[in-house]
Amino acid sequence: MTRKLSLPDTASVAETGPDGRMYAPSATRNMDAIAAVLDTHAPPSGHALEIASGTGQHIAQLAAQHPGLTWQPSDPDPARRRSIDAHGQGLPNLRPALDLDACAPGWAARHPGQNLVLLVNLLHLIPAAAAQTLIAQTAQALAPGGRFILYGPFLRDGETTSDGDARFNDSLIAQNPQIGYKDDWDVIDWLQDNWLELVQVIEMPANNLCFIARKP
Numbered sequence: 669m670t671r672k673l674s675l676p677d678t679a680s681v682a683e684t685g686p687d688g689r690m691y692a693p694s695a696t697r698n699m700d701a702i703a704a705v706l707d708t709h710a711p712p713s714g715h716a717l718e719i720a721s722g723t724g725q726h727i728a729q730l731a732a733q734h735p736g737l738t739w740q741p742s743d744p745d746p747a748r749r750r751s752i753d754a755h756g757q758g759l760p761n762l763r764p765a766l767d768l769d770a771c772a773p774g775w776a777a778r779h780p781g782q783n784l785v786l787l788v789n790l791l792h793l794i795p796a797a798a799a800q801t802l803i804a805q806t807a808q809a810l811a812p813g814g815r816f817i818l819y820g821p822f823l824r825d826g827e828t829t830s831d832g833d834a835r836f837n838d839s840l841i842a843q844n845p846q847i848g849y850k851d852d853w854d855v856i857d858w859l860q861d862n863w864l865e866l867v868q869v870i871e872m873p874a875n876n877l878c879f880i881a882r883k884p
Contacts, residue, residue, distance in 0.1 A: 690723040690751035694789065699729060701873050702788065702819055709815055709867070709880050712736045714783030717809065719770040719802070720744075720790045724752030730786075731762040737784065742768035771798035776808035783811050788819045791855070792837070795846035800858050807862035810883040816864060818879040819872065823851040829875045855879060 710716070713736040718727045721741035731739040739762045741752045749765035756762040768775060770787075771794055785806050791799045806816050821833060828834040828849065841848040856866055856879070864881040872878050 687754040688747065688750035689754040690748065691725065692723050695723055695725040698788075698819070698873065698876070699726060702726065702878070703730060703733060705817060705819075705870060705872075705878050705880070706730060706734065706786075709817060710734055710737065711783045711813075711815065714738070714811070714814075715781060716740065716784040716786065717779060717782045718742065718786045718788075719768070719806070720787065721752050721765060722748055722788075724748070724755035724765070726786075726788060727752065727762065728755040728759065731756065731759045735761055737761065739763065740766060740779070742766040742770070744769045770802045770805060773801055773805065776805040779809050781811045782809045783814045785810060785814070785816045786819075787817070789821075791818070791820055791822075792840060792849045793847055795844075796850065796854070799850060799855075803855075803858045803864075804862050807859075807864050807883060810864075812883055814883045815867070816859070816879075816881040816883075818855070818881070820876060821849055822855065822877045823849045825853065826851055833875055852877060 716737040717740045719742060721727050721743050724741060727739055727741045731737070741756070741762070743749050743752060743765060744767060749767065752765040794802070810816060821836070828837055833849070837849045852869070859866055859879065859881045864883055867880040867882050870878040870880070
């Protein structure tokens with residue numbers, strides 16, 4: 669999806685244990701807030717795909733909390749897929765992690781009929797064109813009535829909302845001028861351009877947003 673970036677310590681990933689399990693401090697911090705959103709907006713049953721599952725901390729907890737859904741984690745990084753599978757051991761509704769680059773065109777045709785697609789903390793790390801491809805493919809992968817839950821840091825009307833966000837966004841752009849925080853109104857336009865209905869935009873802890881969209 670993107671080259672290796674230098675991220676702040678709060679978003680760093682450390683590998684621990686012989687099974688390759690990894691932990692991200694940011695995933696630990698935002699887990700409960702994201703889980704609360706899914707308690708309200710996730711369907712009770714069906715197929716759920718997480719794009720860029722990272723360490724696997726999120727999807728392992730969500731699969732345990734939503735046993736009616738069959739969860740498909742994914743990540744293009746083999747080390748992270750090992751971590752995902754290690755976190756998910758013993759969960760019968762969690763499939764082995766899939767090698768998926770969701771910024772590449774065409775993947776939706778291979779993974780149709782999703783009742784839920786979850787994406788956490790990725791859009792600020794990829795170019796706008798890749799983000800638009802990801803959203804377009806997600807819209808195609810969703811089943812009618814399916815939900816897309818999109819979480820992360822975003823600009824509000826073109827502006828960051830804290831000094832920390834401004835520094836982080838500037839550091840990303842310095843590494844790659846094509847990446848950085850996406851504007852909230854651009855994201856809404858991209859969702860609606862792909863015939864997704866905006867259900868709700870939720871203010872989340874640490875100045876993050878959660879977009880909930882639905883396929884008619």
